[in-house]
Amino acid sequence: MTDLSHIRNFSIIAHIDHGKSTLADRLIQQCGGLDAREMREQVLDSMDIERERGITIKAQTVRLLYKAEDGRQYTLNLMDTPGHVDFAYEVSRSLSACEGSILVVDASQGVEAQTLANVYQAIDNNHEIIPVLNKIDLPAAEPERVKQQIEDVIGLDASDAVEISAKTGLNIGAVLEAIVQRLPPPKGEADTPLKALLVDSWYDPYLGVVILVRVVDGVLKVGQKVRFMATGSSHDVDRVGVFTPKALLTGELGPGEMGFITAAIKDITQTRVGDTITDERKPATEPLAGFKPSIPVVWCGLFPVDAADFERLRESLGKLKLNDASFHYEAETSAALGFGFRCGFLGLLHLEIIQERLEREFNLDLITTAPSVVYKLHMTDGTVQDLHNPADMPDVVKIDRIEEPWIKATIMLPDEYLGGVLQLCTERRGQQIELTYAGARAMLVYRLPLNEVVFDFYDRLKSISRGYASFDYQMDGYEEGDLVKMSILVNAEPVDALSMIVHRSQAERRGRQFCERLKELIPRQLFKIAVQAAIGGRVIARETISAMRKDVLAKCYGGDISRKRKLLDKQKEGKKRMRQFGQVEIPQSAFIAALKMGDE
Numbered sequence: 001m002t003d004l005s006h007i008r009n010f011s012i013i014a015h016i017d018h019g020k021s022t023l024a025d026r027l028i029q030q031c032g033g034l035d036a037r038e039m040r041e042q043v044l045d046s047m048d049i050e051r052e053r054g055i056t057i058k059a060q061t062v063r064l065l066y067k068a069e070d071g072r073q074y075t076l077n078l079m080d081t082p083g084h085v086d087f088a089y090e091v092s093r094s095l096s097a098c099e100g101s102i103l104v105v106d107a108s109q110g111v112e113a114q115t116l117a118n119v120y121q122a123i124d125n126n127h128e129i130i131p132v133l134n135k136i137d138l139p140a141a142e143p144e145r146v147k148q149q150i151e152d153v154i155g156l157d158a159s160d161a162v163e164i165s166a167k168t169g170l171n172i173g174a175v176l177e178a179i180v181q182r183l184p185p186p187k188g189e190a191d192t193p194l195k196a197l198l199v200d201s202w203y204d205p206y207l208g209v210v211i212l213v214r215v216v217d218g219v220l221k222v223g224q225k226v227r228f229m230a231t232g233s234s235h236d237v238d239r240v241g242v243f244t245p246k247a248l249l250t251g252e253l254g255p256g257e258m259g260f261i262t263a264a265i266k267d268i269t270q271t272r273v274g275d276t277i278t279d280e281r282k283p284a285t286e287p288l289a290g291f292k293p294s295i296p297v298v299w300c301g302l303f304p305v306d307a308a309d310f311e312r313l314r315e316s317l318g319k320l321k322l323n324d325a326s327f328h329y330e331a332e333t334s335a336a337l338g339f340g341f342r343c344g345f346l347g348l349l350h351l352e353i354i355q356e357r358l359e360r361e362f363n364l365d366l367i368t369t370a371p372s373v374v375y376k377l378h379m380t381d382g383t384v385q386d387l388h389n390p391a392d393m394p395d396v397v398k399i400d401r402i403e404e405p406w407i408k409a410t411i412m413l414p415d416e417y418l419g420g421v422l423q424l425c426t427e428r429r430g431q432q433i434e435l436t437y438a439g440a441r442a443m444l445v446y447r448l449p450l451n452e453v454v455f456d457f458y459d460r461l462k463s464i465s466r467g468y469a470s471f472d473y474q475m476d477g478y479e480e481g482d483l484v485k486m487s488i489l490v491n492a493e494p495v496d497a498l499s500m501i502v503h504r505s506q507a508e509r510r511g512r513q514f515c516e517r518l519k520e521l522i523p524r525q526l527f528k529i530a531v532q533a534a535i536g537g538r539v540i541a542r543e544t545i546s547a548m549r550k551d552v553l554a555k556c557y558g559g560d561i562s563r564k565r566k567l568l569d570k571q572k573e574g575k576k577r578m579r580q581f582g583q584v585e586i587p588q589s590a591f592i593a594a595l596k597m598g599d600e
């Protein structure tokens with residue numbers, strides 16, 4: 001057990017790509033956690049996708065041993081946090097297990113939207129914050145300007161910010177010294193009943209469920225019988241250790257320490273993040289303040305392209321769920337797409353990552369339906385229903401009013417792109433709250449309906465600002481909206497997978513786009529096909545795919561006119577039949593393309 005005064009628990013917070021993982025690697029390297037051979041780049045990002053996309057998904061923790069300038073050895077527990085807004089709940093859970101944060105800001109870029117979002121969370125958790133300016137090796141680095149910006153925009157004293165290059169390793173020692181000198185040690189009692197925070201858990205095929213803990217009071221030991229206070233289940237602890245980043249068994253964890261335990265738990269649903277772990281025989285009376293559960297805000301349908309893959313999809317979703325409690329799924333059937341699942345995500349990036357993992361790790365070909373947010377339907381009988389699948393929309397006469405989720409978005413961008421971005425926000429029904437400047441960068445705060453953002457807002461923002469705008473949001477309550485269900489009909493048959501909830505003011509534009517697009521995507525057939533967008537029984541847009549004229553006369557040279565007429569009549573008859581009974585064959589590729597359709 002380490003003396004509390006020699007422990008520092010901290011996390012690194014940053015906007016995406018400002019160099020958080022690179023700095024973590026340097027700190028691990030400097031403290032000798034791994035030798036050069038083991039020191040792959042970005043050791044903390046364990047999943048392949050994370051490595052490739054360069055984003056950190058699962059929070060991880062690493063124990064470092066650091067011999068400080070005062071000659072004493074300190075235990076530094078580093079919690080890695082994901083930078084993206086979709087994983088904000090993971091950020092907040094890791095922050096609540098630490099006393100301080102290192103705020104990394106790219107000195108060539110400055111403060112960005114996620115820098116702000118993360119720093120506010122750290123402040124909410126009463127963190128001591130050490131500003132660090134990274135990438136000062138770049139010719140474009142302007143440390144003085146960025147320091148000023150940190151003071152102006154965040155209101156944090158940046159006069160003693162540490163200037164580093166995580167890439168070259170410059171000044172990493174100064175960061176370690178700042179951690180020891182400026183961050184407070186944890187508080188806690190060894191002799192009181194055990195209280196440990198369940199920070200994270202994941203399923204390991206060999207060890208079962210691995211639980212990441214932060215001990216607040218008492219001691220957690222191998223052989224102890226522990227109780228999870230929220231779920232009420234009891235387990236025998238069989239391993240206790242820390243990550244260095246390699247797993248190292250220590251047998252016990254004292255107050256202020258972070259590490260992992262295993263207890264032969266097979267089912268991850270028993271380990272609720274934010275739960276308090278206590279001693280079964282000598283339990284604590286009060287649990288620790290836990291975390292808010294993460295609630296999915298974006299839903300979409302996932303269907304296998306090949307129906308035979310359905311069972312495999314079910315198994316794969318089950319496996320993913322083992323390691324990602326924030327992801328939800330339930331079975332769904334669609335007339336157009338067959339058997340599949342309705343899945344809930346924390347945001348669009350989360351959706352994309354799960355979809356990619358399914359396709360890559362489990363080798364599945366998938367169709368994703370248009371993402372939808374969760375609407376609150378106030379029914380005329382006084383009940384309230386959550387709607388996350390447009391196909392389940394009840395009869396409108398039974399609905400009194402519909403509420404949709406809004407967000408408060410912060411967008412930071414160079415001011416030359418301001419005009420285009422303002423226009424985009426207005427088109428998406430945004431309400432401007434604030435427009436301020438820090439140097440040549442504008443900071444925009446907007447309220448926007450989430451439903452206008454899930455579609456392709458982020459892509460549009462990036463293209464309008466040539467990649468220079470940064471974006472972050474938080475949920476900002478529900479509000480009544482004039483929302484309608486728009487159906488897409490192909491030869492008068494509604495195609496369930498293509499229906500969506502839209503604001504009435506946007507319906508016509510969206511409907512027209514969809515019809516035009518489908519007209520291009522559905523191949524011509526022997527009969528005429530109508531593609532319509534409709535609200536209730538009213539058609540708001542229509543396109544016609546003309547029939548392919550099979551040349552029945554081709555083989556009939558010369559001959560008498562009556563014979564030709566007979567053939568043509570027969571053809572007409574056949575066409576009629578097709579139109580009457582026949583089902584339009586819409587190729588799967590047309591669905592996929594229509595669903596991927598952006599908002600041009």
Ligand SMILES: Nc1nc2c(ncn2[C@@H]2O[C@H](COP(=O)(O)OP(=O)(O)OP(=O)(O)O)[C@@H](O)[C@H]2O)c(=O)[nH]1
Nearest residue numbers: 017018019020021022054055056083135165166167
């Ligand atoms: N020139 C220079 N590049 C750096 C420095 N630190 C990091 N980079 C580069 O910046 C990019 C982003 O670094 P990461 O460490 O992946 O950033 P991150 O903040 O961890 O990103 P996420 O994990 O996605 O949140 C990488 O290409 C790094 O090589 C630095 O000090 N100088």
